[in-house]
Amino acid sequence: MTNGWTDVANTDVVLVMGGNPAENHPVGFRFVMEAKRNRKAKLVCIDPRFNRTAALSDCYVPIRAGSDIAYLGGLIHYALSRKLYHADYVRLHTNASFLIQEGFDFSEGYFSGWDAEKKSYNKSTWQYELDSKGYAKVDATLEHPRSVFQLMQKHYTRYTAAQVAAICGCTAEDFSRSAEIICSTGKPDRRGTVLYALGWTQHSHSVQLIHTAAMLQLLLGNIGVPGGGVNAQRGHSNIQGATDMGGWDTLPGYLKVPQAQQTSLQAYLKDATPKPLRPDAMNYWSNAPKFMVSLLKSYYGDHATKGNDFGYHYLPKIGPVDNHSWGYLFDKMYAGAMEGLISFGMNPVANGPNSPKMIKALGKLKWLIVAENFETETAAFWNAQKLAAKEYPAVDDPTRVGTEVFLLPAACFAEKDGAFVNSSRWVQWKDAAVDPPGVAKRDQEIIGRLFLKLRELYEKEGGATPEPLVRMNWNYANPSSPSLEEVAKEINGREIDSPRQVSSFGELKEDGSTLCGNWLYSGSFTEAGNMMARRGQADPTGLGFFPDWSWNWPANRRVLYNRASADSEGKPWDPARSGIRWDGKKWVGDVPDTKADAPPDNFGAFIMLREGVAKLFAPDFTEGPFPEHYEPAESPVENALHPTVSSNPLAKIFHSDLDPLGTSKDYPYVALTYRLTEHFHYWTKHVKASSALQPRFFVELPEELAREKGIESGNRVRVRSARGAVEGQALVTRRVRPLKVNGRVVYQVGLPIHWGFVGRVKGPLINNLSPSVLDPNSGTPEYKGFLVNVEKV
Amino acid sequence: MPSHLTRRMFLQTAGTLTAASGLDLQAATPPRELKIAHTTQTRSVCPYCAVGCSVVIHTLGDKARNVTPTVVHVEGDPESPINRGTLCSKGIGLKEFIVNDQRLTRPLYRAPGAAEWTPISWEDAFERMARLIKHTRDRGFETEDAEGRRVNRLANVGLIGGCTDTNEINFLLSKFRFGLGILSYENQARL
Numbered sequence: 001m002t003n004g005w006t007d008v009a010n011t012d013v014v015l016v017m018g019g020n021p022a023e024n025h026p027v028g029f030r031f032v033m034e035a036k037r038n039r040k041a042k043l044v045c046i047d048p049r050f051n052r053t054a055a056l057s058d059c060y061v062p063i064r065a066g067s068d069i070a071y072l073g074g075l076i077h078y079a080l081s082r083k084l085y086h087a088d089y090v091r092l093h094t095n096a097s098f099l100i101q102e103g104f105d106f107s108e109g110y111f112s113g114w115d116a117e118k119k120s121y122n123k124s125t126w127q128y129e130l131d132s133k134g135y136a137k138v139d140a141t142l143e144h145p146r147s148v149f150q151l152m153q154k155h156y157t158r159y160t161a162a163q164v165a166a167i168c169g170c171t172a173e174d175f176s177r178s179a180e181i182i183c184s185t186g187k188p189d190r191r192g193t194v195l196y197a198l199g200w201t202q203h204s205h206s207v208q209l210i211h212t213a214a215m216l217q218l219l220l221g222n223i224g225v226p227g228g229g230v231n232a233q234r235g236h237s238n239i240q241g242a243t244d245m246g247g248w249d250t251l252p253g254y255l256k257v258p259q260a261q262q263t264s265l266q267a268y269l270k271d272a273t274p275k276p277l278r279p280d281a282m283n284y285w286s287n288a289p290k291f292m293v294s295l296l297k298s299y300y301g302d303h304a305t306k307g308n309d310f311g312y313h314y315l316p317k318i319g320p321v322d323n324h325s326w327g328y329l330f331d332k333m334y335a336g337a338m339e340g341l342i343s344f345g346m347n348p349v350a351n352g353p354n355s356p357k358m359i360k361a362l363g364k365l366k367w368l369i370v371a372e373n374f375e376t377e378t379a380a381f382w383n384a385q386k387l388a389a390k391e392y393p394a395v396d397d398p399t400r401v402g403t404e405v406f407l408l409p410a411a412c413f414a415e416k417d418g419a420f421v422n423s424s425r426w427v428q429w430k431d432a433a434v435d436p437p438g439v440a441k442r443d444q445e446i447i448g449r450l451f452l453k454l455r456e457l458y459e460k461e462g463g464a465t466p467e468p469l470v471r472m473n474w475n476y477a478n479p480s481s482p483s484l485e486e487v488a489k490e491i492n493g494r495e496i497d498s499p500r501q502v503s504s505f506g507e508l509k510e511d512g513s514t515l516c517g518n519w520l521y522s523g524s525f526t527e528a529g530n531m532m533a534r535r536g537q538a539d540p541t542g543l544g545f546f547p548d549w550s551w552n553w554p555a556n557r558r559v560l561y562n563r564a565s566a567d568s569e570g571k572p573w574d575p576a577r578s579g580i581r582w583d584g585k586k587w588v589g590d591v592p593d594t595k596a597d598a599p600p601d602n603f604g605a606f607i608m609l610r611e612g613v614a615k616l617f618a619p620d621f622t623e624g625p626f627p628e629h630y631e632p633a634e635s636p637v638e639n640a641l642h643p644t645v646s647s648n649p650l651a652k653i654f655h656s657d658l659d660p661l662g663t664s665k666d667y668p669y670v671a672l673t674y675r676l677t678e679h680f681h682y683w684t685k686h687v688k689a690s691s692a693l694q695p696r697f698f699v700e701l702p703e704e705l706a707r708e709k710g711i712e713s714g715n716r717v718r719v720r721s722a723r724g725a726v727e728g729q730a731l732v733t734r735r736v737r738p739l740k741v742n743g744r745v746v747y748q749v750g751l752p753i754h755w756g757f758v759g760r761v762k763g764p765l766i767n768n769l770s771p772s773v774l775d776p777n778s779g780t781p782e783y784k785g786f787l788v789n790v791e792k793v
Numbered sequence: 794m795p796s797h798l799t800r801r802m803f804l805q806t807a808g809t810l811t812a813a814s815g816l817d818l819q820a821a822t823p824p825r826e827l828k829i830a831h832t833t834q835t836r837s838v839c840p841y842c843a844v845g846c847s848v849v850i851h852t853l854g855d856k857a858r859n860v861t862p863t864v865v866h867v868e869g870d871p872e873s874p875i876n877r878g879t880l881c882s883k884g885i886g887l888k889e890f891i892v893n894d895q896r897l898t899r900p901l902y903r904a905p906g907a908a909e910w911t912p913i914s915w916e917d918a919f920e921r922m923a924r925l926i927k928h929t930r931d932r933g934f935e936t937e938d939a940e941g942r943r944v945n946r947l948a949n950v951g952l953i954g955g956c957t958d959t960n961e962i963n964f965l966l967s968k969f970r971f972g973l974g975i976l977s978y979e980n981q982a983r984l
Contacts, residue, residue, distance in 0.1 A: 005844060005845075006874055006875065006877060010823045024842065025842055025843075025844050025880075025934045026881040027846050027875070027879055027880065027881055027884075028842075028844040028875075030879075030958065031818045055823065057877050075916075083889075133811040174798065179877075187935055193822065204984075206945040233843070234843040234958050235842060235843055235981070236841075236842070236843055237838065237839060237840045237841060237842070237843055237845070237956075237957050238843075238955070238956055238957055238958060238959060238960065238963070239956040239980075239981055239982050240843065240962050240982075242955040242956045242958070242981070242982055243982040244960070245955070245960060245963035245964050245966075245967055246967050246978070247979065247980070247982065247983065248976065248977060248978045248979055248980060252964065252967060260938055260942050260944050261939075261942070263942055263943070277956040284855050292916075297868060299968065299971060312900070313943055313945065314945060315945065315971060316944065316945050316946035316947070316971065316974040316975070316976060317856055317938075317942070317943070317944040317945065317946060317974060318946070319938070322976070324948075324976040324978070325979060325983060326953075326979045326984060327984050328977075328978040329951050329953075329979060332977075333951070335949075337949065338949050338950070338951060338977075339929040339932070339949040339950060340925065340926065340929050340949070340950045340951070340952070341951045341952075341953065342926075342950070342951070342952045342953070342954075343953050343954050344952075344953070344954030344955055344956070344958060344962075344966065345956075345957060345958065346953045346956075346980065347956045348953070348980065351981070352983055355974045366929065367922075367925045369922055371954075372897060373890075373896055374895050374896065374897060374898060375895075382903060383908070386908075398906065398907065398908040399906050400906075400907070401905075402906060403903075404904065404905050404925065404957075405902070405903035406900065406901075406902055406903075406913070406918055406921075406922055407897065407901040407902075407903070407910065408895070408897075408900050408918065409896070409897035409898050409899060409900060412840070412890065412891055412896075413837065413838070413840035413957065414835075414837060414850050414864060414867075414887075415891075415952060416958075416959065416962070417959075417964060418959025418960065419959050419960045419961065420838045420845065420959060420960075421845075421960065422838075422875075423842060423843045423844065423845070424846025425847070426845060426875075427960070428838045428845055428847065430836065430837040430838045431835050431836055432835070432864065433833075433835035433837060433850035433852055433862075433864060434850075434852055434864055434891075435861075435862075437896050437898045438896075438897075438898025438899050439898065439899050439900075439915065440896070440897060440898055440899075441915070443958055443962045444961070444962055444965055446935045447962070447966060447969055448965070448967050449915075449919050450919060450922060450923060450926075450969070451921070451968075451969050451972065453919050453922075453923035454923045454926060454927060454972075454973075455972075456923075457923055457924070457927050458927065461876065463927060463930070464930055464931045464932075464934035464936070465934055465936045465945060465974075466976055468971065468972055468973075469972040469973060472968050472971065472972040473968075482965060484959060484961040484963075486964070487961035487964055487965060488960070488961050490964075491960060491961065491964055511811060517964050518964070519958075521960070531838060535872055537872065537874070539874070544874070545906070546874040547875050549873075552969075553837065554882065556809055560936070619946065623897050671860075671934045677881065677882055677883070678882050678885070680841045680883050682844065683841075683890075684883060684886075686888070686890075686895050687884070687886055687889050687890045688889045688893070688980075689880075689882075689885070689886030689889045690883060690886050690889075691874070701878065744831070745936075747954075751921040760895065773954065775941065780984065781981055783984075
């Protein structure tokens, strides 16, 4: 989240799309209710289902899953054409005034630079026009035809209320009613927040979808202000922290994993250290060398010196066009190219996409190691024939599955200390209450012992390039089970020689004198102690910051980009909800997201970006600098804007024999996969209380569709996609209305996800249905909005 | 009354006042002792949805000899500005996640082609797992790519997980991952 849960109480309008906080983040939703109660805030809910969030809304609009970019684009057009945007904010804090080079265009579904043969874009026409100093040229009047502002206005002219209605399946009246409420927050003294979750991220156009929301919020002046923001309601207790600590192509702190052509640390740092695009851009990533060298010192300790590029060569290098994300990993595994998989608490068979493909893929491994609290579908994948014969008729019997499997009993959250990061970026420290049961071990001990065993084997016997392993710094007081407090101090960072914990990432150096596991966390465990364990109750601004409760990154700054909460003179747009303000000498309020004593005209508000201001036009993305409505890979209709380029031309689609795509001829209905309040993912089917509250899988069918098919509530139905099938009881409902999409009636079918073939309660795996289709920027699979058929069993 | 009154303090005070009031409670059924009257309280955070509700975990037996401490109750922490003592229907059932007869308590092994689990000791498991990982790494490790550039990478092993594990464990996983050179490093965040 740019803002946070408690901050939602400061808003005037809550836009919930692609999420259902009343049901899936119930305690977080209480801040929406406080805003309604205390500020008469309005809740707008745009969702395929009339869910509990919708039931509490002031305005509900049903839409078709996968049509959100059209809706948000319509809101952008509404705000621009009626001049409801916050003009001063847009001029000061966004790249609206930046000029784009000649040749930029959009036509017939493609942006300029599309190479039909390579099936990719040449982005040269998506670049800013630069002056002789290398800065982007700007037009403060916003009238230049090649200004971002004019190009954006032109791009979204097509997104009229009538067009939105035709694509999304709502009415133009409902759309306009919601737009009036949402765009009322363009006034300086009105704020709007956006809450979203997987209904937005689980599409093959998801990153552009969120970009559209960011554009809308920027136009309305809702970024960097209390009560505003683009707020991702994340799904697991430490999914934020796990993201922060790195992925397949990121190092801790969002530095990039090096690439093969970056043959020296210098070459890597040259690419990693951007140049500013405006004279007033702080361009904070220019400090990347300090973060990278400090990380290398943490990884390689005394083996990281000036003389050896600080151990840079030990790190693996990826090929520039490689992709090792989830979808690619399991496709490779299915093709037989992987030997082993280690899983700490993840369940790929349940997670999908395409569970039948997951089961087959795991069967091609030589070995599988699973550290878990319970026996899951993944741990027992080799037994799928016995446990779920009817559901997986094609699965091998165990005698034909050669995978060696280790199921390691691991500790649960109550049995480990350490920090969890919530959606608000608050890093909350927890203590361990008990030991794990039986001989189950804490994860740090499993990792520690395995690491030491491997190092011992390599030191004794040699083998393939042992250096990266034997020179990895593991000098913990108890190496076989490192203390998490000790690791937390390492993550915070310190001056190596003194040794003194640093208080901020501003103290990190690139000369090898500091080490730091993750620069974002500098300040979390200082000389004053563990800031994450603080329990201060004070809220001096009354805005729900609670600055002494726990600690958040970066630098305990609760609202990101808070320089944007004030005008060009440092006066808050809304004094009643001030983020920071300039008192003549310094910025006061929240921890300022700029230099604390820099006068208002010194730096642009978005210090991490080369532009220094926020990007309405963003050339970074794969499929275009402006979001455009594309249909899901499986869609019931053609794209009304450009039928010949219906879905995202750059969506990654896998083509193994287990990955057929279906058409609306065979699969006419749109699948809505969702979560229930009483269950957490595929986990709580192992928990008595949760299983008692929601024991059985069910299929939500619109009344009209049920009538057509002669199905009543309670009847057993089968839901099929091109990949597989699930069976369960029908729940006939009025909550999911039929939609008129470009004149056609489209039905959507609701599918809660929480069951599997092991657990106290059992049911079908929903991911038997989902396709191996990925967003090209994030690699997130299209778990929602694919096509299914339904029949009575 | 202190200005910041916690629920616990209120209940303790109420108990004292009742006793001091002189009311004849012998005839009435005396209130049951709170099950948390003698517990150790540990501060933790719910492992589920990322709102980040703080919880208080109550254990009994920590102060006794020859007794394994057990969790007897989990409730919302009244001091958290996020949840102020409340929990949702998942969080309310946390005790039954922690104390659960389906919890794995000992390592299990499935041999190639086998139809069931067999128990294995940790010692044997670490030995065998390390052997397998090393063998796979020795076979698949690419020190230099086709163009002679040092790449130090391993493409045939995947490492996944960590979204309900703490930052510190995720950081240790990153060291484990880079020590081996693993390219396919993934977690729930992408899904």
